[in-house]
Amino acid sequence: MSKQMTGAKMVVQALKDQGVEVVFGYPGGAVLPIYDELFLQNDIRHILVRHEQGAVHMAEGYARSTGKPGVALVTSGPGATNAVTGLTDALMDSIPIVVLTGQVPTFMIGTDGFQEADTVGITRPCTKMNWLVKDTAKLSDTIHQAFHVATHGRPGPVLIDIPKDVQFATADYTPAEKARVSHYQPRTEGDADQIARLVELMETAERPIFYTGGGVINSGPRASQLLRELVAETNFPITSTLMGLGSYPASGKNWVGMLGMHGLYEANLAMHGCDVMINIGARFDDRITGRIKDFSPKSKKAHIDIDPSSINKVIRVDVPIVGDVTRVLEEVLRQWRARGSRTDQRGLASWWKQIDEWRAVKCLSYKNSTTTIKPQYALERLEALTKGMDRYITTEVGQHQMWAAQFLGFEDPNRWMTSGGLGTMGYGLPASIGVQIAHPDALVINVAGEASWLMNMQEMGTAMQFRAPVKQFILNNERLGMVRQWQELLHGERYSSSWSESLPDFVKLAEAFGCKGIKCEDPKDLDDAIMEMIRYDGPVIFDCLVEKHENCFPMIPSGKPHNEMLLSADAAAFRSGAVLV
Amino acid sequence: MSALNIKKGSTSHSAYDLRSALSEIEESHTLAVIVENEPGVLARVIGLFSGRGYNIDSLTVAEVDHTGHRSRITIVTRGTPAVIDQIEKQLSRMVPVHAVHDLTAEGPSVQRELALVKVQGKGDHRIEALRLAEIFRANVVDSTLESFVFEMTGTPEKIDAFAELMRPLGLVEIARTGVAALARGV
Numbered sequence A: 001m002s003k004q005m006t007g008a009k010m011v012v013q014a015l016k017d018q019g020v021e022v023v024f025g026y027p028g029g030a031v032l033p034i035y036d037e038l039f040l041q042n043d044i045r046h047i048l049v050r051h052e053q054g055a056v057h058m059a060e061g062y063a064r065s066t067g068k069p070g071v072a073l074v075t076s077g078p079g080a081t082n083a084v085t086g087l088t089d090a091l092m093d094s095i096p097i098v099v100l101t102g103q104v105p106t107f108m109i110g111t112d113g114f115q116e117a118d119t120v121g122i123t124r125p126c127t128k129m130n131w132l133v134k135d136t137a138k139l140s141d142t143i144h145q146a147f148h149v150a151t152h153g154r155p156g157p158v159l160i161d162i163p164k165d166v167q168f169a170t171a172d173y174t175p176a177e178k179a180r181v182s183h184y185q186p187r188t189e190g191d192a193d194q195i196a197r198l199v200e201l202m203e204t205a206e207r208p209i210f211y212t213g214g215g216v217i218n219s220g221p222r223a224s225q226l227l228r229e230l231v232a233e234t235n236f237p238i239t240s241t242l243m244g245l246g247s248y249p250a251s252g253k254n255w256v257g258m259l260g261m262h263g264l265y266e267a268n269l270a271m272h273g274c275d276v277m278i279n280i281g282a283r284f285d286d287r288i289t290g291r292i293k294d295f296s297p298k299s300k301k302a303h304i305d306i307d308p309s310s311i312n313k314v315i316r317v318d319v320p321i322v323g324d325v326t327r328v329l330e331e332v333l334r335q336w337r338a339r340g341s342r343t344d345q346r347g348l349a350s351w352w353k354q355i356d357e358w359r360a361v362k363c364l365s366y367k368n369s370t371t372t373i374k375p376q377y378a379l380e381r382l383e384a385l386t387k388g389m390d391r392y393i394t395t396e397v398g399q400h401q402m403w404a405a406q407f408l409g410f411e412d413p414n415r416w417m418t419s420g421g422l423g424t425m426g427y428g429l430p431a432s433i434g435v436q437i438a439h440p441d442a443l444v445i446n447v448a449g450e451a452s453w454l455m456n457m458q459e460m461g462t463a464m465q466f467r468a469p470v471k472q473f474i475l476n477n478e479r480l481g482m483v484r485q486w487q488e489l490l491h492g493e494r495y496s497s498s499w500s501e502s503l504p505d506f507v508k509l510a511e512a513f514g515c516k517g518i519k520c521e522d523p524k525d526l527d528d529a530i531m532e533m534i535r536y537d538g539p540v541i542f543d544c545l546v547e548k549h550e551n552c553f554p555m556i557p558s559g560k561p562h563n564e565m566l567l568s569a570d571a572a573a574f575r576s577g578a579v580l581v
Numbered sequence B: 001m002s003a004l005n006i007k008k009g010s011t012s013h014s015a016y017d018l019r020s021a022l023s024e025i026e027e028s029h030t031l032a033v034i035v036e037n038e039p040g041v042l043a044r045v046i047g048l049f050s051g052r053g054y055n056i057d058s059l060t061v062a063e064v065d066h067t068g069h070r071s072r073i074t075i076v077t078r079g080t081p082a083v084i085d086q087i088e089k090q091l092s093r094m095v096p097v098h099a100v101h102d103l104t105a106e107g108p109s110v111q112r113e114l115a116l117v118k119v120q121g122k123g124d125h126r127i128e129a130l131r132l133a134e135i136f137r138a139n140v141v142d143s144t145l146e147s148f149v150f151e152m153t154g155t156p157e158k159i160d161a162f163a164e165l166m167r168p169l170g171l172v173e174i175a176r177t178g179v180a181a182l183a184r185g186v
Helices: A007-017 A029-039 A052-066 A078-082 A084-093 A119-126 A136-151 A164-168 A192-204 A214-218 A221-234 A265-273 A325-338 A345-359 A375-386 A399-407 A428-438 A450-455 A457-465 A481-490 A506-513 A523-535 A571-576 B041-051 B081-092 B123-135 B156-169
Strands: A003-006 A022-025 A045-048 A070-074 A097-103 A129-132 A157-163 A170-173 A208-212 A238-240 A255-258 A276-280 A300-305 A319-322 A391-395 A443-449 A471-476 A516-520 A540-545 B027-036 B058-065 B070-079 B097-102 B109-120 B139-143 B147-154 B171-183
Touching (some): A007 A029, A022 A428, A029 A164, A084 A157, A097 A136, A129 A136, A192 A276, A192 A319, A214 A325, A255 A399, A265 A345, A399 A443, A399 A471, A428 A450, A428 A471, A450 A457, A450 A471, A457 A506, A516 A523, B070 B081, B070 B171
Parallel strands (some): A097 A157, A276 A300, A443 A471, A516 A540
C-alpha cells in the first residue's frame, strides 16, 4: 500500500527513511513548501546557516566526522550557485553529501524566472550525479537513489533540483526498500589474483612502504582496524596523505609521518627510495608525486582503489586492485597469513635503520622564540594540551593547515577534516560547526589562518544560535601566509596583495557575535590562553598573533622530485627554475 | 596479408593488447557508450571530454532500446593509449553509463557515416559529379537544373574522399551524421 503525499512531505519522509537527523540549510521562495514540512515535525533538526556555502561545508564536516552522508537544503538561483564551491570541495575529497535545491516551477523553467538558474547544468561537473525532478511521482525514488549513489563506490556529492510545483503536487510515496537504486553497483571485491601478486611483493620486499589516503577513512572504521593489523604484523613503515591522517595512529611505531609537498623528510625519502610501494586509497595527487618521471623510480607499485579511473591515471602501477579498502585488506591479510606471514626481516631491519637516519634530521625543527609565538609552537602547545581529549580538528587552507597536519597527532580516523583536493579557504569554520552538531560533547577546534577564516566568518552566528561551542584557533600572521611564502621564495619578494590589511579586532568581533574572544601574543601566556579556550562553555574566537614571516618547511617545490626537498629557507634551490603550480 | 601479420601498435586484429604501455603516439579510437536515456546524460558525457581536455572527432547519439530507455553514444576520439584508457574508465564510472566498449581495441568493427552533399554546377561539372557519385554509390536525393544533393553512406574516409572530389565540381554544403559503429561477428 503506497501512501499519497505532497512532494514537500515526500522530501522530509525520504530523509527520515534514510536516517537523516540533521539538515543544514537556508530557506527561500523555491523551497518554502519543504520548510513548511520541516516545521511540522521534530525528527529532523534544521540548522539555519548564514550562507549556503556554509551549509554545504557543514554537511561535509558532519559527513567526514560520522561516516554518514551530510544533507544540505537551499533555495533556487543564488542558493544553488552559492553551494557550488562546497559541492566541488566534496567531489575532490570524495565526501558523501546530498544537496537539495529548490527550483522555479516546471512551467517557468527556461523563462529566466526570478531566482532561476540552470542548477543541474551548473552543478553537473561538480557532482557525482544530479537530477532535476519534474514529476512528483519520481521524487521519493530519486531521493533514495541519490543517497545510494552518494554513499556507494567512491563517495561524492549529489544534488536533487526540485521545482516548486513538484513540491506542491501529490503522488505515491516510494519507500526506500522499493526504490530503484539503479544499476549503480560498483565493485567492492578486489581481484584475488592481483591480491596474490601484492602478497608476493610484500613477502620479498626489502624496502616496502604503505602509502595510504582518504580512501581508508571513507571505507569505514574497519578499514583502519585492518590497516593497523597489517602494519603491526608486517612491520612495514607507513605514511599517509593529508586526507588519510588518523587511519594509522600518529603514535604508532611504524608511522613515518605525512608525505607530500609539505610532508616529512623521512616519509618523502622513504617513498622515493622504496622498492615496493603499496598505495591504499590514495590517488597520486600532484602534491604527493612532485615530478612524475622521478617519482619513486625504483619501486614496484601496487594500488588499491575503489575507483578504476584513479588507477594508472597519473602513475602507472604494477599491481592494480579495484575494490573497497576493507574488503581488499581482509583478503590481503587472509592470503598473507595463509602463506605463513612472511617478510624479508633482514631487508626490513636495514630499511628501518635507513629511515631512522632520515628521522634524525628532525625536519620539523624550527627556531623558537621567547618573545613571539611561532605558529609551530602554538600547535605544539595545542597538541600537548588537548591530547587524549575527545577532539576533532578542522582547518582552513594555507600554512596553518600544513603546520596542523605536521604538528597535531591523529590517533583515529574521522577526527581530521580539511579541504585537501580543492583547497577551499573558508572551509574550516563551517566544517567545525557541522562536526560539533554531530558530536555535541566533543572538543572541536578549527585551526585557521586569519585570511581564510574571514571568508566564512558569518557562520559564527550559526554557531551561536545552535550552541555549537566550536573553538576558532586563528594563527594570525596578518598575511596570506602561503601566498607570501611563495612570493618570497619564487616571485622576487614582491608581496603583491598578500597582506591582510584592515583586519577586525577579533576579540571585539567575538563579543559582537556574543561569544568569547581571546587574544594571545606572548608565548608565556599561550598555555593559559589555550586552557581558557578549552574550558569555556561556548564558541571561542582565539586570536593567536604569531610570527609574521615564518615559512612552512619541509617543502618540495612542485615539479621537483621527492629527494629534492627544502628543509629551510635557503632559496638557492629555487633558482634552478622550478615552476610551481 | 596473413591473419597473423599484425601491424605494430594496432590492437584491432588481436585478442591481446599490443600497444606499448607508455606509447606517446596518438591513436584514434571508436567508443560505444551505452547510457540510461535520461535528461543531461549527453551533457555529462560531453562535459567529461571538455572538462578533462579530451578530443571528440565525431559523436552520434540516439535511443536504441525504447523499452529499456537505453541510448547508444558513439564517440570517435584521439589520444595516447594512456589517455584512451582514462577516457574509457572515466566514462565507465559515470552513474548513468551502463557499458563502454572500445570498438577499436576489442576487435574488428564496421563503421559507417551518412552524408548529404550539395553540389552546384552546370554542364560538364554536373555530368562529372553524377559520374563520380555513381562510382561512390551515392544517391541523388534532390535535384534542380543547377544542383544535386547526394546521399552517401560509408566510412568517414570514403566520405572525405568524395567531398574532396566534389570540391572542384561545385561543392557548396555538406552535412554528416558522425560515425555509427558495431563490432563485427557476435
